[in-house]
Amino acid sequence: GVIGIGGGGGTSVVAAGMRALPLGLPKLMVSTLASGDTAPYVDVSDIIMMPSVTDMAGLNRLSRTVLHNAAQAIAGMAAKPAPAAAGKPALGLTMFGVTTPCVTAIVERLRADYDCMVFHATGTGGRSMEKLADSGLLAGILDITTTEVCDLLFGGVLPATEDRFGAVARTKLPYVGSVGALDMVNFWAPATIPERYRGRLFYEHNPNVTLMRTTAEECRKIGEWIGGRLARCDGPVRFLIPERGVSALDIEGGAFFDPEADAALFDAIERTIKPARNRAVTRLPLHINDPQFAKAAAAAFLDIAKK
Amino acid sequence: GVIGIGGGGGTSVVAAGMRALPLGLPKLMVSTLASGDTAPYVDVSDIIMMPSVTDMAGLNRLSRTVLHNAAQAIAGMAAKPAPAAAGKPALGLTMFGVTTPCVTAIVERLRADYDCMVFHATGTGGRSMEKLADSGLLAGILDITTTEVCDLLFGGVLPATEDRFGAVARTKLPYVGSVGALDMVNFWAPATIPERYRGRLFYEHNPNVTLMRTTAEECRKIGEWIGGRLARCDGPVRFLIPERGVSALDIEGGAFFDPEADAALFDAIERTIKPARNRAVTRLPLHINDPQFAKAAAAAFLDIAKK
Structure with a gap:
C-alpha cells in the first residue's frame, strides 16, 4: 500500500x-x-x-x-491484500448505446466462461479498460466500440487519448476489435458545436448530446489511425468489419447510413493494419447489431484465447 | 466507522x-x-x-x-479509534487577508495555551469551523472575520449559509466575534459582477477577485443579521467593534474607508444583539488591525474561557 x-x-x-x-x-x-x-x-x-x-x-x-x-x-x-481472483478470467468490452445489441449478445455468449466487464466508450471508459489491462487484470479485450477515436481526432467531447490501443500493444492480450460507432463525433448541446462544423449532418440524441456524422474523408483518417495503432500490436488481433453499418444509426434507412463513408473507413483499416500471421481483418456482410455478427466476434475471441 | x-x-x-x-x-x-x-x-x-x-x-x-x-x-x-486529543484545547479562528494582522496577533497571544486552527473566511472556512464546533472538537471560537455574511446577503461568491453562527448557538462555546471584512462582497473577475451593481465602488484584489464596498444600507442589514443570530446564542458571547475600520481597506486613506457605513453596521449590531448577562458588545476606538485590538480580543476570550 x-x-x-x-x-x-x-x-x-x-x-x-x-x-x-x-x-x-x-x-x-x-x-x-x-x-x-x-x-x-x-x-x-x-x-x-x-x-x-x-x-x-x-x-x-x-x-x-x-x-x-x-x-x-x-x-x-x-x-491483508485482496486474494487473487479465483473466479473466471476477466474480459474488457467497449459499448455505446448504438452498439448495445452487439455487445450484450457477445456477453451472453461468453459469460459462462468469462467475467465480462463492459465499459461505456466515453473516453473514460476506454481508458479505464486499458488501465485494467495494464494492471494485469484482464485476460482479453473485445473492443467492439472504438468510437472514442472519432472524438480524439475531430474535437468531440468523449475522446480517447493518444495512448488508445497502447495497452493492447504492451500486454499482447487476445484482442477482437471492430468499428462500432465510428460514424459519430459527440458534442453536448447544439450551441457547443464548433463553428467549423456548420452545415454538417447532426443527430440530436437528446437536448444535451448531439452526434455528428463522420464524412468519408474523416473516416479514412479514423481508419488509418486505428489500423496504424493495431499494426503495432504483436498479440493475437482479430478485427471484424460489419459491412452493412457500424451503429444503430448507420443502417439502411437510418439517419447516419452512408456506405461511402463506411467504405472509406474499412479500406483505410485494411490498408494500414498490416495483416500478419497473428493479425487478421475479416469483412462480414452483416450489420454490427446483427446477432450473427456478435456470434462471429465471440467465436473470433474464443479462437485466439485458446492459443 | x-x-x-x-x-x-x-x-x-x-x-x-x-x-x-x-x-x-x-x-x-x-x-x-x-x-x-x-x-x-x-x-x-x-x-x-x-x-x-x-x-x-x-x-x-x-x-x-x-x-x-x-x-x-x-x-x-x-x-483503533483516534486517541482523544491529549494536547491543548483547540480554538477556531476566522481570517481574511485584510484581517491577517489581527488574527495573527491573537494566535501569538493564545498559542501557548491553545491549539489555534485558523480558517479562511471563504464560506467553506466558516462552515468547516462550525462543523468542528458541532463535532465537539473546539473549546472556543474567535470569529474575527464574519465577512461571509456579506456574500450570503448580497450574492457574493464566498457566502456563509443560513446556519452561520448556528454551531455557536448549539454548542454554547465561548465566543468572541467581530466585524472583520464586513466592508466587502467578493466577486470573481469584473465580468462576473451582476448588472444590478453597476456604478458601485469596487477594488480589484487581483484580476480574478473583485471586492465591492458594502453601503450603509447593506451594512445595516448585515449588522441586523449578525446581531439577530448572536442574540440566540446563550453561551458566553463578547462582540468587539473596532471603530476605526473593519479591514485593511477600511482605514483612513484606504479604498473602502467609510465611517458612515461602519456606523450603520455597528449601530445595527448593538441594537439587535440584545446584550445580556452573558452577552456583551464593546466598542474600541481602534482599527481592527491595531495590535491593541488583538490584545483586547484575546483578553476577552480568556475572560469568558475561564468561566
Whole structure:
C-alpha cells in the first residue's frame, strides 16, 4: 500500500506517482483538495481521496485524528491484500448505446466462461479498460466500440487519448476489435458545436448530446489511425468489419447510413493494419447489431484465447 | 466507522447521512463518482471517497478487489479509534487577508495555551469551523472575520449559509466575534459582477477577485443579521467593534474607508444583539488591525474561557 499527504502541489505530485501503480494496490491520498474536482488527481485510477479538513501545515487536533485514521486505513489494507481472483478470467468490452445489441449478445455468449466487464466508450471508459489491462487484470479485450477515436481526432467531447490501443500493444492480450460507432463525433448541446462544423449532418440524441456524422474523408483518417495503432500490436488481433453499418444509426434507412463513408473507413483499416500471421481483418456482410455478427466476434475471441 | 457503496443515487443518499456524523469518525464511501467533482458529497466533511472504477452493478474481479480493500480500510480504522486529543484545547479562528494582522496577533497571544486552527473566511472556512464546533472538537471560537455574511446577503461568491453562527448557538462555546471584512462582497473577475451593481465602488484584489464596498444600507442589514443570530446564542458571547475600520481597506486613506457605513453596521449590531448577562458588545476606538485590538480580543476570550 501507498499513503500520501499533500496540499495543492503535493497532491498533484503524489497522485501522479500513484496513478502509475496497478489497480487494486491500496493507495490513499490525504489531501486539502479531496472535496472538489478530484478528476485531475484520480483520473481512471483507484486512488482513495481523504479530506484533510484543515490545512496540512502543522498538526492540530483534527489533523492528528485525520492522519491517525489514514494510518489505520492503509495499515488495514496492507495487512491483508485482496486474494487473487479465483473466479473466471476477466474480459474488457467497449459499448455505446448504438452498439448495445452487439455487445450484450457477445456477453451472453461468453459469460459462462468469462467475467465480462463492459465499459461505456466515453473516453473514460476506454481508458479505464486499458488501465485494467495494464494492471494485469484482464485476460482479453473485445473492443467492439472504438468510437472514442472519432472524438480524439475531430474535437468531440468523449475522446480517447493518444495512448488508445497502447495497452493492447504492451500486454499482447487476445484482442477482437471492430468499428462500432465510428460514424459519430459527440458534442453536448447544439450551441457547443464548433463553428467549423456548420452545415454538417447532426443527430440530436437528446437536448444535451448531439452526434455528428463522420464524412468519408474523416473516416479514412479514423481508419488509418486505428489500423496504424493495431499494426503495432504483436498479440493475437482479430478485427471484424460489419459491412452493412457500424451503429444503430448507420443502417439502411437510418439517419447516419452512408456506405461511402463506411467504405472509406474499412479500406483505410485494411490498408494500414498490416495483416500478419497473428493479425487478421475479416469483412462480414452483416450489420454490427446483427446477432450473427456478435456470434462471429465471440467465436473470433474464443479462437485466439485458446492459443 | 461507516462504510457505504453507491452509484449516482446511492452516493448522494449515503453521503448526506455521513455528513451529519461528527468529524473524526471514520466514513468511507465507495462510489462511481469519486473521480470528479466530489464537493456535493464531501462538502466540509471528512468523507473518504474511494473510486469503484467499474460500475457497481454486480461483482467482477476488480470490484471484488476494491470492496476487499474498502472493507480492510474501514476495519482498520474502526479497530483503533483516534486517541482523544491529549494536547491543548483547540480554538477556531476566522481570517481574511485584510484581517491577517489581527488574527495573527491573537494566535501569538493564545498559542501557548491553545491549539489555534485558523480558517479562511471563504464560506467553506466558516462552515468547516462550525462543523468542528458541532463535532465537539473546539473549546472556543474567535470569529474575527464574519465577512461571509456579506456574500450570503448580497450574492457574493464566498457566502456563509443560513446556519452561520448556528454551531455557536448549539454548542454554547465561548465566543468572541467581530466585524472583520464586513466592508466587502467578493466577486470573481469584473465580468462576473451582476448588472444590478453597476456604478458601485469596487477594488480589484487581483484580476480574478473583485471586492465591492458594502453601503450603509447593506451594512445595516448585515449588522441586523449578525446581531439577530448572536442574540440566540446563550453561551458566553463578547462582540468587539473596532471603530476605526473593519479591514485593511477600511482605514483612513484606504479604498473602502467609510465611517458612515461602519456606523450603520455597528449601530445595527448593538441594537439587535440584545446584550445580556452573558452577552456583551464593546466598542474600541481602534482599527481592527491595531495590535491593541488583538490584545483586547484575546483578553476577552480568556475572560469568558475561564468561566
